[in-house]
Amino acid sequence: RSAWLHLRQxxxxxxxxxxxxRERLRQLRSGLPFFSSGADRTGERSNIARKLLEVHGNDAVALEEIATTAAWDYFWLERRFGARAGDRMRARIDGYLxxxxxxxxxxxxxxPGRAExxxxxxxxxxxxxxxxxxxxxxxRMTEHLPDSxxxxxxxxxxMHLDRQPEIAWAQFRRGLSLMDPNERGGFDAWQLLVxxxxxxxxxxxGEAAEQAFWRLRDTRRMTDVNERLVSHYGRLVYSDLFYPRWRExxxxxxxxxxxxxxVRYGYPRSERQLPRSDPSAPGGPSPTASILLYFADRSFLFEDLTGDGELxxxxxxxENDAVTAARSEFFGTPELAxxxxxxxxxxxxxxxxxxxxxxxxxxxxxxxVPVFAEDLRNHLPIATRSGAFVVDEEGYDVDRSVRISRSMPRGELVRADTLLLWSNAATLAAPPGSYRLQLEVESSDMIASHWESIELARSDDDRLWISDIMPATLVEPVSSSTGGPGIVRGGYRIRPAPMTLFSRDAPLYLxxxxxxxxxxxxxxxxxxEVFIADVREGGILSAIGRLLSGEGVRVAASFVSSIGVSSDRQYFVLxxxxxxxxxxxxxxxxxDLTTDASVEAVLRVEIR
Structure with missing residues (x-):
C-alpha cells in the first residue's frame, strides 16, 4: 500500500x-497468472503503454502490453464465437490477432533477451x-537465452506440436539438464498418471519402476524415442505455460x-467460452464465465471463478459433484496417449x-487398415507404416515386426460388409509367459495404437492341445497356391481375416x-467336430456352454483323421x-480316439 502511494505521488x-x-504497469499486472489473462477494463494499462512509446520510443514493455491487450481480445472473441463467427466478426478477430x-x-x-x-x-x-x-x-529465444x-x-x-518428436526430445533433455536439482526433482509429476x-x-x-512405467506406455514403438514420454514433457510445459498455478x-x-x-489426456483440441451474462453488458464478459475444453475423446467444463484467467x-x-465425477474418470482412465x-x-x-x-x-x-474407395479410384498413393510387438512386463520388446508400405496392392484389399480394408498380418514369437501385444498403424494424418494382455502357453506333447482358431479369407496348400499375400504355416498359405465380421455370401475358412x-x-x-451356435439364444456364455456340451447347436462337420505324428495342422471351410x-x-x-481325451477352441464371429 505504501509503495503504491509513493509511486502515485x-x-x-x-x-x-x-x-x-513501467513500475505502474508492473503493479497493474501483478497477481495475474499471465499478462493476457485479464482484460484491461479501465484502459489504464493501454494508456500507460502508449505514453511510454511516446516518451521513450521503442519500449519493449510498452509494446508487450499493447500486444497482450490485443491478445486478450483475440482469445476472448475466439473462445466466444470460434467457427460460428460471421465474416465481420472473423475479420475483427483476425485483426486483433x-x-x-x-x-x-x-x-x-x-x-530479444526478455523471457516474459x-x-x-x-x-x-x-x-x-x-x-x-x-x-x-x-x-530466437534459445539463441538469446541459451542458459535458460x-x-x-x-x-x-x-517441436512436439510440429510433429518432430526426436528433435523435441533433444530440446527437452537440454532443458532438463539446465534445471537446478530442486526444480528437476519436482518437474516430472508422473505420479499423477498412476x-x-x-x-x-x-x-x-524407485527409478527402475519409473523407467519400466514409461517403457510400457511407449505407444509408438516404431520410432527411435519414447513418444509417450516426449508427450508427457510436452503436456507439462504446455500446462505450465497456459495454467501456471496448476501444480499448486x-x-x-x-x-x-x-x-x-x-497432463493426463493431452493438449486441448479446442475450447469454447460459455458466458453466464450478456457479453455486451458494461464491463465485458462475466468474470465467472465457463470454459469448455475439448480433448481427443472427452471434454471438461471449467469455471473462471475470480476473473483472472485461472480455470x-x-x-x-x-450429488452430482463435478470434482467427484472427474476424479472417478481419472481413476478409470488415468491417462491417454x-x-x-x-x-x-x-x-x-x-x-x-x-x-x-x-x-x-x-x-x-x-x-x-480402412481404405477409401475414392482414393483408389483417383490412384492416390496410400502409404502406411505398421508394426506389431510382443512386450514383456518390464516394457522391453521380445519380438517385433515392422512393415513400411509405399502403396496398398489391390491383392491385399478385402471387403468386410461395407468396409474396404487393406489386410496384413505379422508373425511374432516369444517364450511362454505373460506379455503385452501392441499394434501400431500410421498413415500421413492418422494413427492407431492398440494393445492387450496375452498369455502364451507351452504345448505339452504329453497332453492333447489345440491352438486358437484363425479365421481366414483363403487357405490353400502351398503346392497348389499361386502365391500372393498371406502367411505360410507348414504346408498351407493362409490369408488371415483382419476382423471377425463375415458375409453369408462368402465361405469362412477356419x-x-x-x-x-x-x-x-x-x-x-x-x-x-465343428459346431456353430447363435449368440442370441441365451447370450455368449450360453452359446459357449452349448458348444461344449454339444446340445442345441448345429454340427457343421465331423470327420476322423489319421496321422503318423503327434501334431497336425487343419483347416475347414464353413x-x-x-x-x-x-x-x-x-x-x-x-x-483323441486312442485316449478319448478332448480339447476345444472357440471363436466369436458376426455374420451379415
Missing part, C-alpha cells in the same frame, strides 16, 4: 518518467495455431485444474496363438493346429449361407 510530480510508468503478433515481434526486436515477452508471444502463437511463427520465435531451461523446454514443446491405490507402491519402487492445486481434493487434465472445476458438494496433428482411428485386428513344444510360441496378428496326440500304438487317430445374421460362436473339438 512520484508520477504526479513527474508524469512522463519512463521508470515510473494480427495486431498482437505485430507488436510482439516489435517487442522481441526491442529486447517470448512466453506471452508463444502462448498466442500456439493457441492460434501459428506453429511456423512459433518455431521462429522459440529458436525454460527456453529449451518451450522449444521442445513447439491410479491412487497403486501410487505409493510404485513410487516406493494438483493435490487439492476440492479442485481440478486444466493442467491436471492436460478450475470447483466442488459443489452435491495422444499424437499432435494426428487423428486417432480404430483398426480391427485378431490375435491368434499357436503353441509350440520349443522355447517360443508363435503369435499371428492380422489387421485391416485354420487351427493341434498336438499331443497319442502315437503309442502307431498312427494317431482323432476326430474333428458354409454360413443358412445362418441368421448376427453374432455366433464357432467351436472346434478335437478328440
Amino acid at each position: 512520484a508520477r504526479e510530480d513527474d508524469p512522463d518518467n519512463p521508470n515510473y510508468l 494480427g495486431e498482437a503478433i505485430d507488436h510482439f515481434e516489435l517487442a522481441v526486436d526491442a529486447n 515477452t517470448y512466453r506471452e508471444f508463444l502462448r498466442l502463437l500456439i493457441r492460434s495455431g501459428q506453429i511456423e511463427k512459433a518455431l521462429t520465435a522459440s529458436a 531451461s525454460a527456453a529449451w523446454m518451450l522449444r521442445g514443446l513447439i 491410479r491412487p491405490d497403486l501410487r505409493d507402491s510404485l513410487v516406493a519402487a 492445486r494438483a493435490d487439492d481434493g476440492w479442485l481440478i485444474t486444466p493442467g491436471e487434465v492436460i 478450475l472445476i470447483p466442488t459443489t458438494h452435491g 495422444d499424437v499432435p496433428g494426428k487423428e486417432i482411428f480404430e483398426v480391427p485386428y485378431i490375435v491368434t496363438r499357436f503353441p509350440s513344444p520349443g522355447d517360443a510360441t508363435d503369435v499371428v496378428v492380422s489387421y485391416g 485354420y487351427f493346429e493341434l498336438g499331443g496326440l497319442d502315437t503309442s500304438a502307431g498312427d494317431a487317430r482323432y476326430e474333428t 458354409d454360413v449361407r443358412d445362418e441368421d445374421p448376427g453374432d455366433h460362436v464357432i467351436g472346434v473339438r478335437i478328440t
Whole structure:
C-alpha cells in the first residue's frame, strides 16, 4: 500500500518518467497468472503503454502490453464465437490477432533477451495455431537465452506440436539438464498418471519402476524415442505455460485444474467460452464465465471463478459433484496417449496363438487398415507404416515386426460388409509367459495404437492341445497356391481375416493346429467336430456352454483323421449361407480316439 502511494505521488510530480510508468504497469499486472489473462477494463494499462512509446520510443514493455491487450481480445472473441463467427466478426478477430503478433515481434526486436515477452508471444502463437511463427520465435529465444531451461523446454514443446518428436526430445533433455536439482526433482509429476491405490507402491519402487512405467506406455514403438514420454514433457510445459498455478492445486481434493487434465489426456483440441451474462453488458464478459475444453475423446467444463484467467472445476458438494465425477474418470482412465496433428482411428485386428513344444510360441496378428474407395479410384498413393510387438512386463520388446508400405496392392484389399480394408498380418514369437501385444498403424494424418494382455502357453506333447482358431479369407496348400499375400504355416498359405465380421455370401475358412496326440500304438487317430451356435439364444456364455456340451447347436462337420505324428495342422471351410445374421460362436473339438481325451477352441464371429 505504501509503495503504491509513493509511486502515485512520484508520477504526479513527474508524469512522463519512463521508470515510473513501467513500475505502474508492473503493479497493474501483478497477481495475474499471465499478462493476457485479464482484460484491461479501465484502459489504464493501454494508456500507460502508449505514453511510454511516446516518451521513450521503442519500449519493449510498452509494446508487450499493447500486444497482450490485443491478445486478450483475440482469445476472448475466439473462445466466444470460434467457427460460428460471421465474416465481420472473423475479420475483427483476425485483426486483433494480427495486431498482437505485430507488436510482439516489435517487442522481441526491442529486447530479444526478455523471457516474459517470448512466453506471452508463444502462448498466442500456439493457441492460434501459428506453429511456423512459433518455431521462429522459440529458436530466437534459445539463441538469446541459451542458459535458460525454460527456453529449451518451450522449444521442445513447439517441436512436439510440429510433429518432430526426436528433435523435441533433444530440446527437452537440454532443458532438463539446465534445471537446478530442486526444480528437476519436482518437474516430472508422473505420479499423477498412476491410479491412487497403486501410487505409493510404485513410487516406493524407485527409478527402475519409473523407467519400466514409461517403457510400457511407449505407444509408438516404431520410432527411435519414447513418444509417450516426449508427450508427457510436452503436456507439462504446455500446462505450465497456459495454467501456471496448476501444480499448486494438483493435490487439492476440492479442485481440478486444466493442467491436471492436460497432463493426463493431452493438449486441448479446442475450447469454447460459455458466458453466464450478456457479453455486451458494461464491463465485458462475466468474470465467472465457463470454459469448455475439448480433448481427443472427452471434454471438461471449467469455471473462471475470480476473473483472472485461472480455470478450475470447483466442488459443489452435491450429488452430482463435478470434482467427484472427474476424479472417478481419472481413476478409470488415468491417462491417454495422444499424437499432435494426428487423428486417432480404430483398426480391427485378431490375435491368434499357436503353441509350440520349443522355447517360443508363435503369435499371428492380422489387421485391416480402412481404405477409401475414392482414393483408389483417383490412384492416390496410400502409404502406411505398421508394426506389431510382443512386450514383456518390464516394457522391453521380445519380438517385433515392422512393415513400411509405399502403396496398398489391390491383392491385399478385402471387403468386410461395407468396409474396404487393406489386410496384413505379422508373425511374432516369444517364450511362454505373460506379455503385452501392441499394434501400431500410421498413415500421413492418422494413427492407431492398440494393445492387450496375452498369455502364451507351452504345448505339452504329453497332453492333447489345440491352438486358437484363425479365421481366414483363403487357405490353400502351398503346392497348389499361386502365391500372393498371406502367411505360410507348414504346408498351407493362409490369408488371415483382419476382423471377425463375415458375409453369408462368402465361405469362412477356419485354420487351427493341434498336438499331443497319442502315437503309442502307431498312427494317431482323432476326430474333428465343428459346431456353430447363435449368440442370441441365451447370450455368449450360453452359446459357449452349448458348444461344449454339444446340445442345441448345429454340427457343421465331423470327420476322423489319421496321422503318423503327434501334431497336425487343419483347416475347414464353413458354409454360413443358412445362418441368421448376427453374432455366433464357432467351436472346434478335437478328440483323441486312442485316449478319448478332448480339447476345444472357440471363436466369436458376426455374420451379415
